[in-house]
Amino acid sequence: MSDNKNLTPEQLASFVIEFFQNSMPFNRALGFQIESLEDHEVQIRMPWNNMLMGNPVHKILHGGATASILDTVGSVVALMYGIKQLKPEEVEDFKNTLANNGTIDMRVDYLRPGKGEEFIATASVIRRGRKVAVCRMELHNEKGQHIASGTGTYLVG
Amino acid sequence: MSDNKNLTPEQLASFVIEFFQNSMPFNRALGFQIESLEDHEVQIRMPWNNMLMGNPVHKILHGGATASILDTVGSVVALMYGIKQLKPEEVEDFKNTLANNGTIDMRVDYLRPGKGEEFIATASVIRRGRKVAVCRMELHNEKGQHIASGTGTYLVG
């Protein structure tokens, strides 16, 4: 029954967008939009939205929103290697597997006040083993200003 | 004009609840409820809400929601020392000051899947200097299960 073929790039994008962008209520509430999906680099966009505001005196992103998008973009890139090797008939099982994976720990460094019209989070893998992946994440605004950095350790496989 | 008196405990609670709980859109969206305000320990409650869900397969808190409440409870306790010494007429100025304070960095350790009907985040200060405070934060569910820990470094004063 297996045709021994992996997801096509379109099926891959569709699976990741469906799972991480549309079916996770928290990601939907924060407005995450997956922009780019490479094996070793992923990009997620978050347009400004008043709900994301922390400090009401200035119009600044809440530190929790920053942490949330960094954790999410790190998770996706940590799992990309496994996702890319999926065959279409394994997609449903993989959704269950994902529940056993997840973030072990994360550090966030807040470098500048989170001001901007939109924010772009990127992540790349700096260590990939059979059990654990470590990722570096960055958040920039639409002017290219570096808002925050992060490092996350993820359970994989 | 100054009466040389600090905020009464009622004024203090009212200021902190107004500022951190009601006037920050992100904290309101996540449903944070400030429960207890001591100089060295603060507690915030977050009832379960489907919007907080990460993984849709199981009913589990998004790691970003965990990071958000830990960052917030740490911020409040880091600032409590300064807040407790406010005089009523300094409250408005202090709101502007707060914009210059904020989280420098934070680590979150995810210890157990975030399952529960409600979550209680607590924070205490482990280092307080004139410039910087370091706080330990913990998240438990209503059964007392330890969901996550964090450590945050905050710019103060």
Next chain:
Amino acid sequence: MSDNKNLTPEQLASFVIEFFQNSMPFNRALGFQIESLEDHEVQIRMPWNNMLMGNPVHKILHGGATASILDTVGSVVALMYGIKQLKPEEVEDFKNTLANNGTIDMRVDYLRPGKGEEFIATASVIRRGRKVAVCRMELHNEKGQHIASGTGTYLVG
């Protein structure tokens, strides 16, 4: 040939002291002395020694010495569960296995200048899975002053 018995407490202590205290040159140079070995808590002592000095103006422990003892005490407690289940004939193999384990990441919080005649590092496990253990570590001096805290994520098993 197997007698189905684990290491006796004396054999266990002897193995851990031999491996971590005597045969690791760096631990020997810094003067680590393993004091207590429980499944969920380990203690290591480090007497003051001028080689450990960072700042020469004051007599203060180098931050690297603090990080080194915290990483070491965390490693030992992370591995205790596996070590306690060893049978005497498995000890040699386990030494090779240890080379594939190790620290994934660590955070250290420096809370007070490292002054003292001796320092006691303690560690306990806050998350133990099949692949990864997370530990909390603390460093105190002989007066009980809390010098530093740490959190480490370790690959195990």
Next chain:
Amino acid sequence: MSDNKNLTPEQLASFVIEFFQNSMPFNRALGFQIESLEDHEVQIRMPWNNMLMGNPVHKILHGGATASILDTVGSVVALMYGIKQLKPEEVEDFKNTLANNGTIDMRVDYLRPGKGEEFIATASVIRRGRKVAVCRMELHNEKGQHIASGTGTYLVG
């Protein structure tokens, strides 16, 4: 008496080498050699030495040695801005000032076993404020393999 001139590049290098490399016993014991001193990037070299060995089964750097050199290279770059503005007659006072500065917290990510003939640690500043600097650090071996990364938060000024 002040001639209103800062340290010359030679005096600067000589001060930093004297203070961080020669007069700190721990840095001397680990064999740190300051190679390059720019305002925004510093490099320290550590030749292999059996004393630096952690695991005796393989010839691998102790995680504490890695943490120590990363903390040190981060400290130097965090303080470079202030050091570059010193006038020759302020050098002695500055040595006392340094005792009040120091690492607030640090994260280390261990990416590969620390094998090599020598190790090069580099650091650059990613946030510099009046009170606090945040630095990124990396450790490579002589083949350019990336052994470890770190992020440190330092009290300055």
